[in-house]
Amino acid sequence: MIARRHLLAAPALLLARPAAAVTWRGEPAQGALLVGRAAPGTRLALDGRAVRVSPEGLFAFGFGRDEDETATLAVTHPDGRAETRALAVRRRAWDVQNINGLPPAQVTPDDTALRRIMAERERLGAARAKDSARTDFAAPLAWPARGRVSGVFGSQRVLNGQPRQPHYGFDIAGPVGTPVSAALGGHVTLSGEFFFFGHLLVIDHGHGVNTLYAHLSERLVAEGEVVARGQVVARMGATGRVTGPHLHFSLSWYQTWLDPQPLLPPG
Structure with a gap:
């Protein structure tokens, strides 16, 4: 019975593991390009616009010269869990x-x-x-x-x-x-x-x-x-x-x- 309980619990433990992080290099700022990686199968949208994610989990998105101070990144993880990240976009002074x-x-x-x-x-x-x-x-x-x-x-x-x-x-x-x-x-x-x-x-x-x-x-x-x-x-x-x-x-x-x-x- 003990062994059977362990076998039954294993799938639940796998499902409970946290989804892989969505990370990128660079800082959200006006004029910035961010290049990142997520778990394969992740879906992303920046302010409602779909962001392409490669089969390996690579993606990129950017912010224009006059971008607003905040942006919203919607993340749907491969396990179906959804989250929304509010990004603070650093303003820059232009000559x-x-x-x-x-x-x-x-x-x-x-x-x-x-x-x-x-x-x-x-x-x-x-x-x-x-x-x-x-x-x-x-x-x-x-x-x-x-x-x-x-x-x-x-x-x-x-x-x-x-x-x-x-x-x-x-x-x-x-x-x-x-x-x-x-x-x-x-x-x-x-x-x-x-x-x-x-x-x-x-x-x-x-x-x-x-x-x-x-x-x-x-x-x-x-x-x-x-x-x-x-x-x-x-x-x-x-x-x-x-x-x-x-x-x-x-x-x-x-x-x-x-x-x-x-x-x-x-x-």
């Missing part, structure tokens, strides 16, 4: 510059340019909307180029009293031809020449995480190619709307621009 006296043509593009800009925006949006099963995003971010940091994420200019779109990239200045490498492995989803960005590439790293490389002098890979982390994919240039040669490097979670700088290794 805002007022520049007045510019010629109107430098502030507002003409109708022809605007039509081109809108068409390019749709192409870029489609590339950034990719939701592939790749998990390259789980690797550490590598520097895409070396040079002087000439621009940071989140800064904004007000031109002749008109607020411009915030700067959604991290700029690295250097000579034309400086090698540009893929910050993570992935799949090239866009390669083209754009009005503002000049020659650019977009690489999908899985689960909505993608990187963009702009103002290039040369693109060395084409749409559809799979690239490795650290592979040279382009060369730095001064194409598009620029004042000098540099790489505009952006990180996104789907359509949400994120700050890549805190994820890069020191130096």
Whole structure:
């Protein structure tokens, strides 16, 4: 009887074990990308939006530049237990510059340019909307180029009293031809020449995480190619709307621009 009681109790003990934790690296903050792991079979939703979880339990999500101070992460564990986590999203201060006296043509593009800009925006949006099963995003971010940091994420200019779109990239200045490498492995989803960005590439790293490389002098890979982390994919240039040669490097979670700088290794 004692042995039988132990056998009957065993399933109950297994069911009573706590569900595996949902963990991530990074701090919830405006502009942050969080990469985490949960038990396989876990379901997640951030503010009601489903977050893709790989069969191994890997996931990623991010917070925009102007994210609210709180977010809600809904977790459904593999055993069916549900919990809701309230996340405090740290606010950040952004640099805002007022520049007045510019010629109107430098502030507002003409109708022809605007039509081109809108068409390019749709192409870029489609590339950034990719939701592939790749998990390259789980690797550490590598520097895409070396040079002087000439621009940071989140800064904004007000031109002749008109607020411009915030700067959604991290700029690295250097000579034309400086090698540009893929910050993570992935799949090239866009390669083209754009009005503002000049020659650019977009690489999908899985689960909505993608990187963009702009103002290039040369693109060395084409749409559809799979690239490795650290592979040279382009060369730095001064194409598009620029004042000098540099790489505009952006990180996104789907359509949400994120700050890549805190994820890069020191130096």
